[in-house]
Every structure is written in structure tokens, then in C-alpha cells.
Amino acid sequence: MEKSALQIARAAYQPKLPKGLQGNVCVKEGAPTQSVADQEEIKKLFPNTYGMPLIEFVPGEAKTYAPFNVGVILSGGQAPGGHNVICGLFDGIKRLNPESKLYGFILGPGGLVDHNYMELTADIIDEYRNTGGFDMIGSGRTKLEKEEQFEKGLEIIKELGIKAVVIIGGDDSNTNACVLAEYYAAKKCGVQVIGCPKTIDGDLKNDQIETSFGFDTACKTYSEVIGNIQRDANSARKYWHFIKLMGRSASHIALECALQCQPSICLISEEVEAKNQTLDDIVTYIAQAVVNRAADGNNFGTVLVPEGLIEFIPAVKKLIAELNDLLATPEGAAVPKDEQRAWILGKLSAENKAVYESLPAGVAAQLTMERDPHGNVQVSLIETEKLLAEMVANKLAEWKKEGKYMGKFASLHHFFGYEGRCAAPSNYDADYCYALGTSAAMLIANDKTGYMAIVKNTTAPASEWVAGGVPITMMMNMEKRNGEMKPVIKKALVRLDGAPFKTFVANRDRWARETCFVYPGPIQYFGPSEVCDQPTKTLQLEQAGK
Ligand code: FBP
Numbered sequence: 001m002e003k004s005a006l007q008i009a010r011a012a013y014q015p016k017l018p019k020g021l022q023g024n025v026c027v028k029e030g031a032p033t034q035s036v037a038d039q040e041e042i043k044k045l046f047p048n049t050y051g052m053p054l055i056e057f058v059p060g061e062a063k064t065y066a067p068f069n070v071g072v073i074l075s076g077g078q079a080p081g082g083h084n085v086i087c088g089l090f091d092g093i094k095r096l097n098p099e100s101k102l103y104g105f106i107l108g109p110g111g112l113v114d115h116n117y118m119e120l121t122a123d124i125i126d127e128y129r130n131t132g133g134f135d136m137i138g139s140g141r142t143k144l145e146k147e148e149q150f151e152k153g154l155e156i157i158k159e160l161g162i163k164a165v166v167i168i169g170g171d172d173s174n175t176n177a178c179v180l181a182e183y184y185a186a187k188k189c190g191v192q193v194i195g196c197p198k199t200i201d202g203d204l205k206n207d208q209i210e211t212s213f214g215f216d217t218a219c220k221t222y223s224e225v226i227g228n229i230q231r232d233a234n235s236a237r238k239y240w241h242f243i244k245l246m247g248r249s250a251s252h253i254a255l256e257c258a259l260q261c262q263p264s265i266c267l268i269s270e271e272v273e274a275k276n277q278t279l280d281d282i283v284t285y286i287a288q289a290v291v292n293r294a295a296d297g298n299n300f301g302t303v304l305v306p307e308g309l310i311e312f313i314p315a316v317k318k319l320i321a322e323l324n325d326l327l328a329t330p331e332g333a334a335v336p337k338d339e340q341r342a343w344i345l346g347k348l349s350a351e352n353k354a355v356y357e358s359l360p361a362g363v364a365a366q367l368t369m370e371r372d373p374h375g376n377v378q379v380s381l382i383e384t385e386k387l388l389a390e391m392v393a394n395k396l397a398e399w400k401k402e403g404k405y406m407g408k409f410a411s412l413h414h415f416f417g418y419e420g421r422c423a424a425p426s427n428y429d430a431d432y433c434y435a436l437g438t439s440a441a442m443l444i445a446n447d448k449t450g451y452m453a454i455v456k457n458t459t460a461p462a463s464e465w466v467a468g469g470v471p472i473t474m475m476m477n478m479e480k481r482n483g484e485m486k487p488v489i490k491k492a493l494v495r496l497d498g499a500p501f502k503t504f505v506a507n508r509d510r511w512a513r514e515t516c517f518v519y520p521g522p523i524q525y526f527g528p529s530e531v532c533d534q535p536t537k538t539l540q541l542e543q544a545g546k
Helices: 004-013 041-044 082-096 109-113 120-125 146-160 171-186 217-235 252-262 268-272 279-295 314-328 332-334 337-347 350-358 361-367 382-400 427-445 499-513 539-545
Strands: 025-031 053-059 070-074 100-106 118-119 160-169 190-197 239-247 301-306 411-416 451-456 466-471 476-481 484-489
Touching: 025 301, 025 427, 041 476, 041 484, 053 118, 053 427, 070 082, 070 109, 082 100, 082 120, 082 160, 082 427, 100 109, 109 146, 146 160, 160 171, 160 427, 171 190, 171 217, 171 484, 190 427, 217 239, 217 252, 217 301, 217 411, 217 427, 217 539, 239 252, 239 382, 239 499, 252 301, 252 499, 252 539, 279 301, 279 382, 301 382, 314 332, 314 337, 314 361, 337 361, 350 361, 382 411, 427 451, 427 466, 499 539
Parallel strands: 070 100, 070 160, 160 190, 190 451, 239 301, 239 411
Antiparallel strands: 025 053, 053 466, 100 118, 451 466, 476 484
């Protein structure tokens, strides 16, 4: 593989580890835990893995470990730092016994079921240290949920003498990790399952998980480009840029980029829902900001749009819920694409039918596109940024006729998502991921299953970080998925009472009227700590309030 100068220099970076993971590791167990909601149902569904204690790793006595083999899976969307989780896991198990082996299952959970794997040796691992991407073993979105999949997996696990499988994934993949852990524990197979919190979306966080890995690097990458666009906008002074940002349902990425870049406008889906706003309310809000800036001679600006916005407009949300139920029926699944609109219109309730008909046909069709394997609407495929730019232009044209607006409006649209998912991990993500991988190794060595590796106190210097494990059942509640109630990890959406959102609200009117753009520039890997090692503003604000 040919490498860039930065890749070569970056390969030598030694990620920092928390004190508790640096030498011999001892397990400190906390009190038994409960799930965040629906305790009785979750307990019944996970009798073998419910209620286990929180775990913290602290320095301890030297211990000898027999060699053990581990399998690792990258699941779902790419997130910067995934390779460092695997490197931390590899170094961790080799440190406990150099004869231990690490196997990577290829292209996600499907690799376990299809027995598609490779041994990850030191040569391979060294090629990928501190790099972005998931290309070491690839990723996939196969949902591990059926008994036959678990049994197929067990065959290869037994054949390779694997003691534990580490699933590096988001909320859905870790939910599946928990189901798999319970299944193997119930059958007394002697196979442990450990999860690891990954996703650029930042929606896998709670009292135990400060942030999911990849969020830091992805937001910094998008903020660099948003900053560049803002500088262009401020130079040419003739375009409004509508920028959609990945993140699924949650607006964490949009909010973090807003805190970093101070755009003219940033929409927050969770607020739209809480205020019961309509599409027209949102369009009017943006158009009014355009009018206000035009009055000052500023016919330019930036609008950040979270990709999940459309799902949060209450009327559209109700429509999507009914569409989900309709499309999950055998009849719904079998309707040919070209007959789908007519079929849907014939089935929808009157209220939802009116909303469906009010949407531009293209957007309505995007709402019925195939769900991902976890039943989620594929919001990254819905072109909300174009929809909003078009509707704002129409509203301004009306206002112009009525003499309410004199400015010029030209818009451009962008979608940032894939640009950031495989960026070279920031120092924060490089260190965080390496520590998560090391924690996973220690959870395995200490015979734990159904746990997610965690690292806390990450706004402090890395040596003061606290590593450990949280029982996955602790983060679960019951939710409707594909028409059925299922145990799932509770997704973290933007909290309207949280410090990041409140900070944004305190500033947004000024950002909308004046030009307050900030240009963060590219991620820096070498240089002063205040430039290279700052965690996200979201994390800093959240932790400062604790
Ligand atoms: P995960 O939830 O698997 O981490 O995926 C993150 C994400 O990048 C979302 O932000 C986005 O909506 C989705 O993946 C896109 O999916 P795909 O990779 O299948 O195009």
C-alpha cells in the first residue's frame, strides 16, 4: 500500500491510555444495575445478563492468563477510530498472553454467519494504526437476530477456539450484541460477547457512555468544510448554502457543527418536534432570516440541516409511523414500486393521506424507500436540503410580489456525511478508541459477557480517563420496531434542556442577523495541545455541567 507523508508520520503515534489500563489491571465491581426503563420486561428477556454490576479497571497485581482467541466485527456505518479499537484489542490480548489470537470477521456481522474471517496478525495491525476507515476487515449492516445465525456463528467460533466476540457498532448493533450474549449464556456455550460504542451520529450516549467514537473526528471534518464554505460565502456574498449533515434521527452533528462554525441558521429536529412545527413554520423561519440579512445588504448565509429533520416534523412523523406499519405487512412489502404511491394513498388514514399528498412527490417517494435492516428510514437519502432551499425560494418570491422583500436569493446545497466517516481519527478518537479496545480485551480476560467497553472522564487528560464496562441491559428499554415491541438500547437525542442546545439558543439570533462565522480549519495531529487535543464542544459543555 502506498502511503501519504501524513499517514507515515501518523502511524508512529502511540495512543495514550488511562492509568487503569497502563499496567496490570484489576476489576472493581459496582452495585447491581437496572435497565433505564421497562425493568420487568427486560429482565424477563435477559435472565442471564440482566442486573450485572458496572465495572471499573484500576491498577492491580500481575496475573497470568492462558492464551485465548477473540473475534472482532465492525458493524454498520464507518466511524473514525474503528481501526484503533481493533489495535487496542490486539495489543491488549497479546499483552495478557502473546499466544492469544485475534480473528476479524469480514464485512460485518455477516462474516460471522458466513464464516468469512481472517487472522489479524501484527503485520496487518501495524498497517492500520491511527488510520480512518473500516477497510482492515470491512463493515456491513447484516442484523444478527435469528437463532440460526447465532448457531452458524457458533460453529466457526468453536472451530477457531474463540472465547469472545467483540461487536463494534451503534445502538442497534449493540442491542444485537446483547441478544447474542444472552443466547450464548443461556446455552452455556462458554462464548462471551462484548460491545463497543461506535457511531459518528453521537446518539449512543448516556450516563455511562460519554460519547460514541467517531463523533469527534466526523464533526471536526464537517466543521472544517462548513467553515471553508462560510468563508467563500462571505467572500462572494451571493449565495445561501443549505448544508445537510448526517446523523440519522439525532441532531447532535448539526448542533456540534453549529457550535464550532456559528452558521447563520441551524435547525434542530428535536426542537421542531417539541414546538410542533410544520414544514411551513421552518421555511418561514429561514425566509425571515434571509429577509433580515438582506435588509443589511447581506444576501448570503449558511443553513445547517440535520438529515433526520423531516422525520421530526410531527405531522410527517405520524405519517412515517403509519407508512412503517403499512410497508411491514406482507401486502405492503409485495407492492411493485410503480404502484406503491397509489396503494399507499388507498390505505393511509385521512389525516396522513393529506400530509403525504402535500409533500413534493419526490420527497414522498423517498419516505417509502426501503428501510435499513434495523427498520430505520434511510434519512440520508432524503434530500431535505434541496426541499428547503426550493420552498424558501418560493416563499421569498411570494414576499417579493407583496413588497415584503427586496433582496436577491440564490442557493446552493451540500450534503456532508460520507466525507467524514473515514477521516483519520483526531487525537481524541485515536486515544479513545485505543482505550476502548484495550478495555474490551480486559473485559474478556475477566470472563465478562453482555458488557459494553466504556471510557469516562474524557475531557480530562487521557491519563486521568477511567476505563471499564457497562452491562448492555442497563441501557435498554422497549420500543416499537417494524411493528413489534422490542428491547433496544435507548437512543440519545439532543436534549433541549442540555448545555449544548442552551448555548446554541443563547447565540443563534445574533448568528442569524450578523455574520459571526467561525472557520475551524482542518484537524491537526501535531502541534499545541489546545489545537490538537480539544474534545467536541458538545462533550465539553455536557461534562462541565456535571
Ligand atoms: P451507524 O448508525 O451505523 O453508525 O451509521 C451512521 C450513518 O453514517 C448515519 O449517519 C447515516 O444515516 C447512515 O449511516 C448511512 O447509511 P449507509 O452507510 O448505509 O449509507
